[in-house]
Amino acid sequence: MLENYLKLIWAYLKIGLFGFGGGYAMLSLIQREVVDSGWITSQMFTDIVAISQMTPGPIGINSATYIGYVVTGSVLGSLVTTLTVVLPPFILTLIAAHYIDRHRQSPFIKGAFMGLRPVVVGLIASAALLLMNSENFGYETNERLITIAICIASFCIVYFTRIHPILVIILAGIAGLLVF
């Protein structure tokens, strides 16, 4: 019981402290902590990302809230996990805000972010790669053909049009309901 809490806190401390580059870049970090540790399946992780996309708020918080509840089965676990992911950045940001002038032209920050940019691209790509599995695309050939078609169609809509991602998820859900 207490062990679960400590593990959750340790996992989300890391996610909060090393979460650079926005929600999508944090996905592989979150995935490593919560899927590889066996708390949830890859499929459930994908579902949480979907739910997070369709509800307001950042994925970092949403995943903490959802997984905190699933792992501990209690509202307290959900609250503790959510606060854990927020607290270290909260403190760091507060400190940084007070040293804003010293901070602004800092070559450390400037250089570090230049170096992080290509890494962030790789982080997002790894999250996508990790989710391309049978749990998300089905085990049978027929099912796979359909899911791959949905994936390609969704990609084209998101990448080439200005249609909102939420609408894409809704359409894919309707497609799933009709086809499967």
Add this chain to the structure above:
Amino acid sequence: MNNLYLQLFLTFSKIGAFTFGGGWAMISIIQREIVEKHKWIELEDFLDLLAVAQSMPGILAVNISVVIGDRLKGIKGSICAAIGTILPSFLMILAIAIFLTPDTIKNNAIVSRIFKGIRPAVVALIIAPVLTTARSAGINWKTVIIPVAVALLIYSKIPYISNPIIYIVLGAFGGYLYYLHSLLKGNHHNGKEATDA
């Protein structure tokens, strides 16, 4: 004046409740509320604070609310603003976690079919920003090796090697060294030019 705490909380909970898509989508809405509507902060000041929030790890939306709350009302202000940002999505996801459990998704025939269709779309939603961030990061044929190597090493699931934290630290540290190096080279170069002239 005490009111400002409440206003901070309410403004940020409004932003938290109605903004889909996290940090980047939130920036323009926060700017509209904080700079244009409430006129709490000048635009230039807002952009400086935004730069600070962006340079810190964690969730951008929360970090922005922290710096703005802090600027207006100190630490207590930043707590009010941060709780405002977090609370709406916390309550919403908690309700979903209670009612839409993993078992429900698996065992309810209709929900299970809907999610079968949604999962491949979610993967597509993650592939798209790979390309857009690659473009905005100015990735070319020479530098493409970095994201490709990072993605494959994390994907490899080899113990330790596949830990994303390694590449975040390496990227930041490498970028710092590279910047320092080019700065020194640049200075040296300028100095030489000056003596030549």
